Amino acid sequence: MTLIEVTTPAHTPSDGAVVLRESRVRTVLGHVVLGGLGLLCIVPVYWLYATSLRAPEDIYSLRPFPWPLSVASYAEARDTVDLPQLLLNTFVMAALIALGQLVTGLLAGYAFAAWRFRLQNTLYLVFVATWLVPFQVTMVPNYALLNQLGTLNTITGVVIPNLCSALAVIMLRSHLRSIPHELLEAARMDGRGAWSTLWTVVVPNLWPALAALGVLLFINAWNEYFWPALVLQRTNNVLQLALHSFIGPEGTQWGPLMATAGLACLPVLLLYLILQRRIVDGFVRSGLK
Amino acid sequence: MTVMAPETFVEVAAPERVAAPAAVAVPLLRRIARAAPPYLFLAPGLALLGVWVYRPLVTSIQLSFLSWNLLPTSPAKFVGFSNYERLFALPDFTAALGRTAVLILGLLPFTLVVPTVVGLLARRVRGRAATVYQAMVFAPLLVAPVAGAAVWQWMLDPRGGLVNRVLGTTTNWLQEPGPAQVAIIVITGWHVLGFATLVVAAGLAGIDSEYSASASLDGATRWQTTRWITLPLLSPTLSFLLLMTLLLAAQWSFPLVNTITHGGPSGATTNVYYLLWDYAFGSFDAGLGAAAGMIFFVLFGMVALVLVRLTERLTFHDS
Known part of the structure; x- marks a missing residue:
């Protein structure tokens, strides 16, 4: 279920091919922008849990995945x-x-x-x-x-x-x-x-x-x-x-x-x-x- | 929209206040009984608002003319307008107003520009991916403000924080006036972006797709359709968001300022609401706090009124 009603505008058949290519570019652009923004938004939330699961001596580590996992902080x-x-x-x-x-x-x-x-x-x-x-x-x-x-x-x-x-x-x-x-x-x-x-x-x-x-x-x-x-x-x-x-x-x-x-x-x-x-x-x- | 209130419970006149002659006493009682139900249903909510919103508002007006240190044992002294005079003489006060304006301007990209771009682009993306993006943008809204403050403080830590190490900078974000203000704006923006995106999405969903469909039948390009049809129809939603930003920007950043910077460094992040808090519970000057509160209340009320009037005149409605 998407948040927004997707509207499919009607086009005349003659410009169909151009519109199709153009619309694919727009779809990719949409994925890139939304995905990038989504990632930026989620990083702090991820970092919160990642830090909480690091071993005490690894707290300052910048590795994206906390390993070895540790519940010492909890x-x-x-x-x-x-x-x-x-x-x-x-x-x-x-x-x-x-x-x-x-x-x-x-x-x-x-x-x-x-x-x-x-x-x-x-x-x-x-x-x-x-x-x-x-x-x-x-x-x-x-x-x-x-x-x-x-x-x-x-x-x-x-x-x-x-x-x-x-x-x-x-x-x-x-x-x-x-x-x-x-x-x-x-x-x-x-x-x-x-x-x-x-x-x-x-x-x-x-x-x-x-x-x-x-x-x-x-x-x-x-x-x-x-x-x-x-x-x-x-x-x-x-x-x-x-x-x-x-x-x-x-x-x-x-x-x-x-x-x-x-x-x-x-x-x-x-x-x-x-x-x-x-x-x-x-x-x-x-x-x- | 739905029709106005149904006629099930027909319009009834409100009870008369004047004492009626004995002859009409019974019908009057019946009329009161018939008019009472909606008021009875409203009573719990109104009573709560009366006690916890409007009573304190009135008390604050009185308080703004008193000198009182919040201790129940010490007497409050009437001082006339001196709290207000003191306020305008304090450099903090005007500085806080200015910083609040900067905060509001800094937040507009997060509450208006980005959500609109995202909302328009999101129409091209559908299916599972859209749900995932939406959840990701919305997530910060669910993070408790204090927890968000904690994790950002950690990421902005000058020694081991993620931000400095990724950017390769050595900025002490929260201890230098300029960067601290930027940090507060970005963190607040991160928090409210999901909400604004959702509101814009709701606004876009409410726009009848037939308009853009018929426009493109008439040969309008996609950009023309967006510029001349979608955006004008979205204007009520955008002005609602603008109003919320103006009224609530200082409110949204309050928990961050209170946890991360405590208004500093050297007052650089003290906005109007933090100033109120500080007057009341920092320097225990209840009268000064109340006077400042009254001024902000009137100021924001006027801003809201002007904006609502402008909105009524300038926005387009779909009907």
């Missing part, structure tokens, strides 16, 4: 930080945030798609306008509020302020609008209320889009850095923050740092490899239109 990382606990914390944080954003987005998207009401456009703008408010403007008051609530240095403190995302609302609204209106009508005829229509009719029909968006939101939350860095200042107990343990005044321990960074990226990269088509489809179709 062992050292495990001895310095509590990797299983970090993975679990990060997973719980990302899953809760993604789930919360999915639910609030679904409810709001449903309200915007199924009814017409007086403040509709204004309220939609209230969601979209959050993109204009930078994190750095809200951080101090939010930090103070979390301090009052006593949730600083806890996962709860990271999750709660992130339970609603404008992106989820916007995407789910456009998905919900594409649900045939007869379906909602039929549900009403059956005597279902709005709440039961949402869960028994809308959600089952929206399953693929919800899954794709859920994965995107999970990835976003997993990679989140600002807010955890602020709230978890004292504990550093998610993966992205644990990386700092290997950067010290007496020099950086590249091996274990790369190993931990590699682990921090692994779940997301695997998730993407398995679900690539779905994520891309979900993203392209929910169409930033």
Whole structure:
């Protein structure tokens, strides 16, 4: 499944041969440019894993393939930080945030798609306008509020302020609008209320889009850095923050740092490899239109 | 596009605020009950945004007129506009604005030029290869910013780093002002390239192929078709990306600046958002940070508004 619809333009038969040669050149050019760019993009990711698998004495080696393979860096990382606990914390944080954003987005998207009401456009703008408010403007008051609530240095403190995302609302609204209106009508005829229509009719029909968006939101939350860095200042107990343990005044321990960074990226990269088509489809179709 | 909201739940008037006479009390209640559902469904999201986005925005406005060191025990003092005056007197502030402009300009090739070229070329490549290229370009987006920062720091290490040894240079990338700025731009660009490529691909997929087909029937060359049909129809997508770059460039590079350079060397990579962070949590000057935040908020809001207006006037739409 390619990302882009390939268009085959019609040509008159007379210039067929020229066009064929020309189009082959273009295809080769396409492969060269895309392949080269792809390689440039992937080199840092490859180097991350390559370094993490080198033996400690080979860390500075430039050989493209790490040989002999060694898990010494991973062992050292495990001895310095509590990797299983970090993975679990990060997973719980990302899953809760993604789930919360999915639910609030679904409810709001449903309200915007199924009814017409007086403040509709204004309220939609209230969601979209959050993109204009930078994190750095809200951080101090939010930090103070979390301090009052006593949730600083806890996962709860990271999750709660992130339970609603404008992106989820916007995407789910456009998905919900594409649900045939007869379906909602039929549900009403059956005597279902709005709440039961949402869960028994809308959600089952929206399953693929919800899954794709859920994965995107999970990835976003997993990679989140600002807010955890602020709230978890004292504990550093998610993966992205644990990386700092290997950067010290007496020099950086590249091996274990790369190993931990590699682990921090692994779940997301695997998730993407398995679900690539779905994520891309979900993203392209929910169409930033 | 889909039709406007279905008529299933017919338009209902919002509840009246004025107290109604007893005689019409029952119908009024019923009207409220009928109008309530969409608001109830919106309530959780709105409540969260109210508490975690708009309340702090208002608080920040107040904070920008106070002098406070973030300690709950120490009192905040009202100081009027002095935070704003102090801000404009500080050379850091205007310098950070200038560096943010450089950052934005430096990122445009990554968010506009390359994705467009890639998107147009990708139409010639199909099948499995296209999926693989796409995955490769998209991969950096999945790398957590801090992990990306770590690996780039390693590759740019002046002693054993990959970059210097491949290029045969001895540049100390992250310790010299010019190279450090370049490094931050390239790493940020590497991160967002996949996203921009995906957005352009989505935009190209949305363009009806009949336009270019009929153009080439009329004898237009491939370049003419691209120049006069595809690019104009892509302009809304490109202006969306331009808007995102303007608003979010400093935001995208923040984790890198915070992990790799800490704004240095000698402030060379301090952009507007890093400056805010530094005011609040570096020098614990909450009032100054809030005042700077307000100025950036207004500034970026105006930029967005102007750009959206321009976009409406200048772009082409397929309909």
